[in-house]
Amino acid sequence: MDSSDFFGISSIAYVLAMVLYISYLAFKNNTIGILATTFTIAGFASHTIAFIIRWKEFYDLGKMGILRAVPLTNLYESLVFFVWCIILGYLIIEWKYKTRTFGAFITPISAMALAFIDISGMSKEIHPLVPALQSNWLLAHVTLSFIAYAGFSVSFATAIMYLALSIDDKKSPYYILWTVMLGLFSIVLLAMGIDYLTFKIAGLSQKVFLKNYLFKATFRNESFLISITSYALSVCIILFIWNYGIYLKKLISSFKITQNQLDELTYKSIAVGFPVFTLGGLIFGAVWADQAWGRYWSWDPKETWSLITWFVYAFYIHARLLRGWRGAKIAIVSIVGFVSTIFTYLGVNLLLSGLHSYGSM
């Protein structure tokens, strides 16, 4: 078996775990909960094996230092690693806080990332490294960035839960915000799932790049009817979540998680994510750019967006510690931070042009 088989096993395990965690939330049956954890751990184990095998494959191919052969050189590999970090972080939380509720929020993010990898047609082949990437800083830069992204994802999930728990007035802007965010998130997940199916059915070649295929089956469909229906359906989904969002509150509160815990967890994941992001994302990125190109900062879109993300989280920290922002207000800052993180990671590559060859597919 090669690495992609193991990756396949783990993505299936995560998707199953997602279903199980959600049923666990719905039925509160402990056996289902244990099963969900088991699937997550099994998926994680397989994921780890796959990562190691891929590292070895890469090492054998490139015949360079073991550290330089770390499989984190393109968008596909970095997403795979991102999911790995998220799941690891989640398992630690489940073990330390003895609660499975977060699973229902975190596994969908992982499943979404894996689905995204699969549809995107992002090259899964092992490519030898072009000279600019042959640096040990790459390992430090990319690994730490992803650990930080994982921390930010956790803070996003807990912030959404916080909002879900604390607000039941459907007309409150905070309520609208979190339901719309959750709605958009589900819609993107769903649309990519549909992309995936049609993509597989059409049997298109991997050369059809993500840029061309994303949302082709839905919003960007050639048929006007399909695309308008997709928009209409999205609105319905958002309205649905808006209308039934209060049930989520009942679910979460039945698990004895308090608002305070969620608030602190959001802060803590940012308190881990922010310094790691500063060191790995900004500092090591700058050192590497300095080594490779002779400038530590060149305001290219990827760098600039990392800086924007950094400022959002700096804003979070100062607003919280100095202005004493708490509750819904601060939860929203962390949601904005995560949107910015996602954009730094994906949006820049998909929508803006830049020098950052690293993220190219």
Added chain:
Amino acid sequence: MLNPSFIDRIWYFLSSVKLAIFVFTTIGISSIFGTIIDQSSDPEKNIKLLTKIFGQSIALDVYKIIDTIGLNNMYHSWWFITLLFVFASNLIVCTLERLPSVLKIIKEPIKPINEEQFSNFPIRHHFTLNMHIDKASKLISDAFSKSGFKLYENREDNNIQSYSEKGKYSRLGLYITHISILLLFLGVIAGLFKGFNGYLNLLEGTNSSVAYLQNGQEIPLGFEIRCDDFDVSFYEGSDTPKSYKSNLTIIENGKEVLKQQIEVNSPLRYKGITFYQSSYGFSPSPQSLFHFRITSRSKKQLETKIHFDEQFTIPDTNITVKVADFSPAIAMDESGKLFTYADNMVNPAVFLEFYDGKSIINRQWVLKRFPQSWVFPEGEIEFVDLWGSQYTGLQVRKDPGVWLVYLACLIMSVGLYMSFFMTHKKIWILLKKNANKTDVIIVASTNKYKNTFENKIQETVSSLLKTDK
């Protein structure tokens, strides 16, 4: 004369956190524009984008506005630099404002507190141990020293107060972080004013004593640099480059002082100037030399360098070989016709003609990257290089501020670690003699992560109660 209250007001303005939050937001939002609007000087791209968004009729007017406020060269515009400047001043003033009080906290050792004060801590435990006060005191001090608190004791008639603190220097973390940002600014400014960022294209075999800025201006280096050789290597069977290598020599006062091979991630540094491998190109001339390594059938070896149209003789034979054609990147189309598919030397090949006296006896393409093509009845002819035809593109930089930037990054890491992973914790424990038993009150405070600390104390208390049974 300036009105002192005016200065006060500016000071107050610059120390406010609201200003910091405003600056964060403004820099963030304007940077978003900076990543959408193309920042190169070419207006065409932006006009195209604007036409898409606003339509033909007003795109030009919008562009004029953008151009006037400098959104298309934002990071160098006066207002963006002002923003950064305000940001730095804000940080300085804010730090100065708070530093003295924090230094005071750090200087003052923890003191025992009054008995009344024990009732107003959010983290508080009250319990009774079934043992003599001395034994209880010993037990408690052991339990807390396990989690890193060294307890000081203060004995009075019938009670003992123990207290301790941990991580008080972590309070400096945020100042260290802030100061590192200022250092970073200093480093960047030093680089901007005292350094330069230029480039230099050097053909193999040539040298230069200057580099060039983007606008074409010459910058003297103070020494000479020569490119001895440039080479790209590729991954087997593909055109994916594996490495770019330049062999460089530094010449000072006519003497060679340093020879070094550079690659993309390993530049050459000399006297504060750094040369990075950044690009390359192909620019052949009649002076370029074809370099061959010949092994005849009698196993005689010969290395030779000849110009285009010149000849060499294969050892131990009368056969001469002439370079008759050249392609930097040869490929074959479907009908078997040869063509050149790239401007650079990606897959170089020479066309050799073999003469026996006056008559041609053989002709063949020899490809540098394909040893199969080197084989002839007369022996093996390896095409080593076309020397003097490629230039190496060097990025040339002098940045006397870069070490400050690195130092700032290091300090920032330390500061962030102290701010987020260390906390300032304090505990006070009051033991009261109650016949043969001991009443215990434990209170604690921390500047961060209260819940975690609370749980930790809870654990210690539970274990104390357990040993008591």
